[in-house]
Amino acid sequence: MLKRDTAVRHLFTVMAIIAISLAILATVAQAATPTHHRTVTVDGLDIFYREAGSNQSPTVLLLHGFPTSSQMFRNLIPALADQFHVVAPDYPGFGNSAMPSVEAFDYTFDHLANVMDRFVQQLGLSTYSLYVMDYGAPIGFRLAVKHPERVQALIVQNGNAYDEGLREFWKPFRAYWNERNEANAAPLKKFLNLAATKWQYTHGVRNAEAISPDNWIVDQYFQDRPGNKDIQLQLFYDYGSNPPEYPKWQAYFREYQPPTLVVWGKNDYIFPAEGAHPYKRDLKTIEFHLLDTGHFALEEDGDVIAGHMRRFLTKYVVQASN
Structure with a gap:
């Protein structure tokens, strides 16, 4: 014994x-596996992006939300780069990419998606898994509908494709979509200050002291550049172009059935969990995780999300291609 x-x-x-x-x-x-910080010219615009990992590995394209940039993926990129080729661009008007004025550039989600489409082509990314968050969802789903053959998998983190996800937070936005005037713009301008930016990072989290203030300080620095608030207000208005596209995106889900990983901060007031559940209606191969955190779930649960991604992508992309 x-x-x-x-x-x-x-x-x-x-x-x-x-x-x-x-x-x-x-x-x-x-x-x-270092992260490289690069810039490429697309349609005459300097597009900044972060890249790590071997380009012989499966690609993961990370599409950021508002009001941030590829900065939001600074920790996720090295957590994946030993196994995957990871690319995270900044859209025009965001982060370190070019910021033409609203008079010189058409700031619509259609146009941002077209720029990202040409960015992908210029880098020679023939296939990829899409990580979409916040603004990344309407941009990424436009890419997926246009080029379904490219998309190997979806990772959806607090990014909407269903009417159920647009609740109280969106009431002033709906008023602005219906009638674009100064009175309706006034409440939206309040989302462009430092307090609102900080709130997006700290609301709904388990421990606000664990969230680095560098997040909202960096994001606000870019927002406070002359002319940037006009850009953001224009995109607030054009966000109204996205709900009419939802049926197209849902039809894409049903027809092409990309394997989908949902990792959603369930305490998000902007994109509440009601917007996460409907993905299960249209997608057959779906892994679903509601995380006890807020809008920027990577800040508090980055390790958890990275772990889910590595396992999920290994099963549905790496092994599926062997």
């Missing part, structure tokens, strides 16, 4: 050493 107990303890010790070794190897691999 004593010998058996000793053998069992020895076995558990060996297993623990193996697990620790694998974790160390994964950490070393991630640290050895």
Whole structure:
């Protein structure tokens, strides 16, 4: 009996050493895969993007939300880059990409999607998995409808494609969509200040002290550039072009059935969990996770999301292509 107990303890010790070794190897691999910060010219515009991992690996295209940029993926990129080719662009008017004025550039979601389409073509990304969040959803789903053959999988994080997801938060936006005037614009301008930007990062989180203030400070720096608030207000107005597109996106889901991973901050007031559940109506291969956090779920549950992504993409993209 004593010998058996000793053998069992020895076995558990060996297993623990193996697990620790694998974790160390994964950490070393991630640290050895740098993130590159690059710029490419698309339609005469400088488009900044972050890129990591071998371009021989399956590509994950990360599409950011408002009011941020590829900055929101700064931790997710190295967490995936040892196994995947990860690309995260900034849209025109956001982050480190060019910021032409509203008079010089048509700030619509159709146009942003077209720029991202040409960006993808210029980088030679023939296939990819799409991570869509917030503004990334209407941009990414336009790409998917236009080029369904490119999309290997979807990762949806607080990005809407169903009417159920547009609740109280959107009432002043609907008024602006219906009648674009200064009176209806006034309440929307309040979303463009530092307090509102900070609120997006801290509302609904478990521990606000765990969220770095660098997030809202960096985002607000870009928003406070001369002319940028005009850009954001124009996009607030054009967001009204997205709900009429929902039936097209849902038809794409039903016809092409991309494997889909939903990782959704359930305490998000902007895109509440009611907008997450309808994806299950149209998609057959779907993995669904509601996370106890807010709008920018990566800030508090980045490791959890990265773990779900690695496992999901390994099963439905890496193994499926072998």
